[in-house]
Amino acid sequence: TPHLSLLDRFIVLAERENLEIVIVLTKIDLDDDNTFEKIKNIYEPCGYKVIGVSNFEKINIDKVKEELKDNTVVFAGPSGVGKSSLLNEIDSNFKLKTGDVSDKIKRGRHTTRHAELFELEFGGLVADTPGFSSLTLDDIEDIELKEYFIEFEEYDDCKFGSKCIHQNEPNCAVKEAVENGEIPKERYESYIQLLNEIRQGKRRY
Ligand SMILES: Nc1nc2c(ncn2[C@@H]2O[C@H](COP(=O)(O)OP(=O)(O)OP(=O)(O)O)[C@@H](O)[C@H]2O)c(=O)[nH]1
Ligand SMILES: [Mg+2]
Ligand SMILES: [Zn+2]
Incomplete structure (x- = not known):
C-alpha cells in the first residue's frame, strides 16, 4: 500500500536540493482498486510526472528509461517496492539482488544495503539505494x-x-x-x- 506521507517527505527533501522529481508507482499489476489513478490525481496537478509501472507485466518500463537516458538519477523509495527489480528490467546488464516482502509485516527486507551508481548501456548514470521506511525532516525550519x-x-x-x-x-x-x-x-x-x-x-x- 503506498505510503503518501513518506512520498511527501521524499519530495520535500528532493525539492530542497532542487532535484527534478518523477514519481514512479510500482506493482500496478496488483492495483485492483485503481489506487494508481487516485494518487496520480493528487500529484499531477501539483506539477509532478507520475508513472505507473509493473516489472512483472513489463508495463511502462520504457517511460522510466526515457527519464533516465543521459541523466544522473537516483532511485529512492521504501524497501520492497521493486527499485532493484525495475533497474534489472531497464538494463539487462544489471543483476541486482532483489528480495521478497515479508508476509507478516508486509514490508521489504532491506535487500539493497548500500547506494551505488551504475552506468546505463543507453547512456546516463543511475543509483540504486537502500529503501527507507521512515524519514524525518530534522533540519528544516x-x-x-x-x-x-x-x-x-x-x-x-x-x-x-x-x-x-x-x-x-x-x-x-x-x-x-x-x-x-x-x-x-x-x-x-x-x-x-x-x-x-x-x-x-x-x-x-
Ligand atoms: N507484484 C509485483 N511484485 C514485484 C514487481 N517488481 C518487483 N516485485 C517484487 O517485490 C519484491 C521487492 O523487490 P526489490 O526489487 O528487491 O525491491 P527494492 O525496492 O529494491 O527493495 P530494497 O532493496 O529493500 O529497498 C520482490 O519480491 C520482487 O519480486 C512487480 O512489478 N509486481
Ligand atoms: Mg533494492
Ligand atoms: Zn497563507
Missing part, C-alpha cells in the same frame, strides 16, 4: 517547509504575505485554494502534519 510544496507557490497573495505559514492565518490564499479544490487536500493535510512534526521536534531541543 517550519517557515521553510512551504517552499517545498511547489503547488503553493502560485498562491502568494496571503494577507500576511511571505510570513504566512498557511495554517491559522486569516485570508490565506493557500487555504482558500484548498477549499475550492485547486490544491489537493491530501497534500495540504500532509503539509500541516509535517509542519506540526517539525515544530514539535524543535520544541524538544
Whole structure:
C-alpha cells in the first residue's frame, strides 16, 4: 500500500536540493482498486510526472528509461517496492539482488544495503539505494517547509504575505485554494502534519 506521507517527505527533501522529481508507482499489476489513478490525481496537478509501472507485466518500463537516458538519477523509495527489480528490467546488464516482502509485516527486507551508481548501456548514470521506511525532516525550519510544496507557490497573495505559514492565518490564499479544490487536500493535510512534526521536534531541543 503506498505510503503518501513518506512520498511527501521524499519530495520535500528532493525539492530542497532542487532535484527534478518523477514519481514512479510500482506493482500496478496488483492495483485492483485503481489506487494508481487516485494518487496520480493528487500529484499531477501539483506539477509532478507520475508513472505507473509493473516489472512483472513489463508495463511502462520504457517511460522510466526515457527519464533516465543521459541523466544522473537516483532511485529512492521504501524497501520492497521493486527499485532493484525495475533497474534489472531497464538494463539487462544489471543483476541486482532483489528480495521478497515479508508476509507478516508486509514490508521489504532491506535487500539493497548500500547506494551505488551504475552506468546505463543507453547512456546516463543511475543509483540504486537502500529503501527507507521512515524519514524525518530534522533540519528544516517550519517557515521553510512551504517552499517545498511547489503547488503553493502560485498562491502568494496571503494577507500576511511571505510570513504566512498557511495554517491559522486569516485570508490565506493557500487555504482558500484548498477549499475550492485547486490544491489537493491530501497534500495540504500532509503539509500541516509535517509542519506540526517539525515544530514539535524543535520544541524538544
Ligand atoms: N507484484 C509485483 N511484485 C514485484 C514487481 N517488481 C518487483 N516485485 C517484487 O517485490 C519484491 C521487492 O523487490 P526489490 O526489487 O528487491 O525491491 P527494492 O525496492 O529494491 O527493495 P530494497 O532493496 O529493500 O529497498 C520482490 O519480491 C520482487 O519480486 C512487480 O512489478 N509486481
Ligand atoms: Mg533494492
Ligand atoms: Zn497563507
